[in-house]
Amino acid sequence: MLNNHQILQKMMRHAYGTVPFYQHLMDGDVVAESMEIDDLPIVDKECMVKSGDSMLSSRYIGKYIGKQLSWTRTSGSSGILHEIYWDDEDERKSLKSLWLLRKKYYGISPRQKLCYFFPSDIAVEKYMEKERVLAVSRSVLYDGSMEETYQKIKQFHPEWMILQPSIALLLCHLAEKYGIWNNLRYIEFTGEYLELPLRHRVEAVFGCRTANQYGTKEVNSIAYECPEGNMHVMSDNVYLETAGENVCVTSLRNYAMPFVRYQLDDRGKISRGVACACGRCGDILTLSAGRSDDFIKLADGGVMHAYALMQIVHSINYQYDGCIMQYQIIQADYDYFVFKLVLAEDDSEEEMKDILPQLIARGVDERMNEDCVTDVQFEEDIFPEERTGKCRIFRTEIA
Amino acid sequence: MMDKDILINLILELAPQNGAKEVNDGTNIIVDLQYDSLAMVELLNAIEEKFGVDFTELPDFLERFECVGDIWDGIETLLNVAQ
Known part of the structure; x- marks a missing residue:
C-alpha cells in the first residue's frame, strides 16, 4: 500500500511518462525515482489550454474515444476556458475524503x-429532481424565475445545499421575503471567494451551519473548512504548494488528465503540520482576499447576477466547440458592456470575429431585456489586474 | 460478537443489493456486493462511527477500501494506532 508521498511520485511518473504535454516539457526524459516534485516545472492554465488534447494521458485515449470519461468545461475565476476529463x-x-469530513x-x-x-x-432542463437531490440550472439567475425556484427549493426542503456565495445571497433575499423551511442543517460554500459579512448573513437568515469548500474542476476538493474555521488541505486528494503567492496543486487522483504543479489563479499561503483543535493535524490553506464582484448593476438600483452574461460565452463555446479561450466582461455603464475575447488560433478564427459581435450583442439584449451597447474586442491576451494579480471574469465600473 | 463480525454485518446491512449472505476476506464489495460510490461512503461513515476510527488518518485508505480483508486490516491499523 502506498503513502501519500509514494502516490505523488506515482502521479509524477504517470504524468511525465504518458501525457504528451508533460513529455514535451521534459524533452522526452523520464522522471527518475530519485526526483522530487520540486524538480518539475510549474505549469499554468494558459499554456495548458493552448496544448489542447495533449493534456490527456495516452493510457486513457481509448476511454476518451469511447466517450467513457466524464467531461466538463471550466473557466475558473480568470475566464480562461478549458475542458477537463476524469475517469x-x-x-x-x-x-x-470530503464526504467523510462532511459527516464527521x-x-x-x-x-x-x-x-x-x-x-x-x-442541461436544458431548469430543474432535475431525484429522490434526494434537487439540481437547479443557473439559468434561473437571469431568466426571471428565481422566485419560482425558491418556492421549489422550499417545497423540496433540502437538508443541505451547495451554493456559490453570490447565489446564497440571492436566496437570502428570497428567504427574508418568503420564509425558510424547517430541516435545513448546513450550507456548503464553493466556487467563489467567501466574504465574512455574506457568510454571517446567510447563517443568520437560514439558521444553519456553514462551511467553505475550496476546489477546482481539475482536481476536485483541495481544502475544506473544519468547525474551528481552518481550511484543511485534502492531502489524500492533492499535493498543495505555493509558487510565489500563487497556489499550485498536483492531483493525486486524476490519471486521465493529470495536473502536476498546476498554478491556480488564487493566492494564499500554506501552514504545514498544524495541530488543529478539531482533532486533525496537517496542512492548512489560507486564501488571500479578493474582492467578489459578481453582480451587474441596474439603473433602477437592483442587481443581476453576472452569470447572465457569462452564460452567453459558455453557450457560444458549447455551440462553436470552444472557440473562445479566455474572456472578460466589463460593465462600462448600465446599458454598455465590453466583452474582451481571446479566440482559439485555428482556421475558424476570422469567421468567429465576424459572427461573435452580433451573437454576443443579441445575447446581452435578451438577458438585459433592453437594447444595450455591446462592444466586442478581440485581444491577444487578457492580463491580470495589478492589485490582485487575478483576472476577473466580470467587473463593473459603476460605483 | 467479534469485531470482525460487526464489520461483516455492517457490510451486509448496507449492501445495495439485499440477499448477500456470504462474505469473506476476499469478497470485493464493489464487484461482489454491488457497492456504488455513495454506498461506500455510507459504509465508511458507519465503520467510523462503530469502531471510533478516522479513515482519513490512513494515507492509503482509498486504495484499501475494496476487499473485506483489506478493510479489516485498515481498521486494525487505526485501532492499533489509537492504542
Whole structure:
C-alpha cells in the first residue's frame, strides 16, 4: 500500500511518462525515482489550454474515444476556458475524503436531501429532481424565475445545499421575503471567494451551519473548512504548494488528465503540520482576499447576477466547440458592456470575429431585456489586474 | 460478537443489493456486493462511527477500501494506532 508521498511520485511518473504535454516539457526524459516534485516545472492554465488534447494521458485515449470519461468545461475565476476529463472511478475517489469530513464535522451524509446549482450549458432542463437531490440550472439567475425556484427549493426542503456565495445571497433575499423551511442543517460554500459579512448573513437568515469548500474542476476538493474555521488541505486528494503567492496543486487522483504543479489563479499561503483543535493535524490553506464582484448593476438600483452574461460565452463555446479561450466582461455603464475575447488560433478564427459581435450583442439584449451597447474586442491576451494579480471574469465600473 | 463480525454485518446491512449472505476476506464489495460510490461512503461513515476510527488518518485508505480483508486490516491499523 502506498503513502501519500509514494502516490505523488506515482502521479509524477504517470504524468511525465504518458501525457504528451508533460513529455514535451521534459524533452522526452523520464522522471527518475530519485526526483522530487520540486524538480518539475510549474505549469499554468494558459499554456495548458493552448496544448489542447495533449493534456490527456495516452493510457486513457481509448476511454476518451469511447466517450467513457466524464467531461466538463471550466473557466475558473480568470475566464480562461478549458475542458477537463476524469475517469469515473478516480473522480469518485477524489471526493471520498470530503464526504467523510462532511459527516464527521457537520453530520452530513449522502442520504440527506441536497440542493445545488449547475451550469446552464450542461442541461436544458431548469430543474432535475431525484429522490434526494434537487439540481437547479443557473439559468434561473437571469431568466426571471428565481422566485419560482425558491418556492421549489422550499417545497423540496433540502437538508443541505451547495451554493456559490453570490447565489446564497440571492436566496437570502428570497428567504427574508418568503420564509425558510424547517430541516435545513448546513450550507456548503464553493466556487467563489467567501466574504465574512455574506457568510454571517446567510447563517443568520437560514439558521444553519456553514462551511467553505475550496476546489477546482481539475482536481476536485483541495481544502475544506473544519468547525474551528481552518481550511484543511485534502492531502489524500492533492499535493498543495505555493509558487510565489500563487497556489499550485498536483492531483493525486486524476490519471486521465493529470495536473502536476498546476498554478491556480488564487493566492494564499500554506501552514504545514498544524495541530488543529478539531482533532486533525496537517496542512492548512489560507486564501488571500479578493474582492467578489459578481453582480451587474441596474439603473433602477437592483442587481443581476453576472452569470447572465457569462452564460452567453459558455453557450457560444458549447455551440462553436470552444472557440473562445479566455474572456472578460466589463460593465462600462448600465446599458454598455465590453466583452474582451481571446479566440482559439485555428482556421475558424476570422469567421468567429465576424459572427461573435452580433451573437454576443443579441445575447446581452435578451438577458438585459433592453437594447444595450455591446462592444466586442478581440485581444491577444487578457492580463491580470495589478492589485490582485487575478483576472476577473466580470467587473463593473459603476460605483 | 467479534469485531470482525460487526464489520461483516455492517457490510451486509448496507449492501445495495439485499440477499448477500456470504462474505469473506476476499469478497470485493464493489464487484461482489454491488457497492456504488455513495454506498461506500455510507459504509465508511458507519465503520467510523462503530469502531471510533478516522479513515482519513490512513494515507492509503482509498486504495484499501475494496476487499473485506483489506478493510479489516485498515481498521486494525487505526485501532492499533489509537492504542
